[in-house]
Amino acid sequence: MAIVLSVSGSPSVSSRTNRLLRHLDQRLVAQGHEVIALDVRTIPAEALLGADFRHPAIVEATELFERADAVVVGTPVYKASYSGVLKALLDLLPQYALTGKTVLPLATGGSVAHVLAIDYALRPVLTSMGAAHIVQGWFTLDKDITLHEDGSLSVAPSASESLTQVVDQFSAALGRTPLLAAAG
């Protein structure tokens, strides 16, 4: 099975995007994948904003990308695009950090007016970084994500069904990755 890096690109402490990704991680783990979580907000600001390629946190993040067979990239929509902190991290990775990897792009946002931010803003960046296969992504409205005090999360049924579908398609695509198939 695959090693999946699950990257949350929200700077928010109480991030819906983050909680949604960690919720979906569980489904991937249940399907036999090893999931490594990376929350961009935990990377020191001086490393991200100072473009410090040699900072231990950036070196570590780069190694996590290298190790991964596949990457989930989740971002809140900010100003009709992906978040600035996600871009700050991607800018510090090698140009082709996604070479050979299967990628699932996900976004949360406040308005369906920006549902295409995944395809018009995020997808071109992922392509430029060499992603082998970017599967269908999904945009979830923030109002469809409810965070509970016990740390759990629920997603409105309409959104939940589509999210499950894209995660399962991503998981199935991992099984078809030539390198993984060859590894048995």
Ligand SMILES: Cc1cc2nc3c(=O)[nH]c(=O)nc-3n(C[C@H](O)[C@H](O)[C@H](O)COP(=O)(O)O)c2cc1C
């Ligand atoms: C600074 C800022 C800008 C935002 N801009 C947009 C936007 O352009 N389009 C949109 O649909 N939602 C926008 N939103 C709403 C967020 O995308 C949405 O609430 C998202 O779920 C927040 O995710 P988070 O909790 O992980 O940060 C914005 C929110 C903030 C704080």
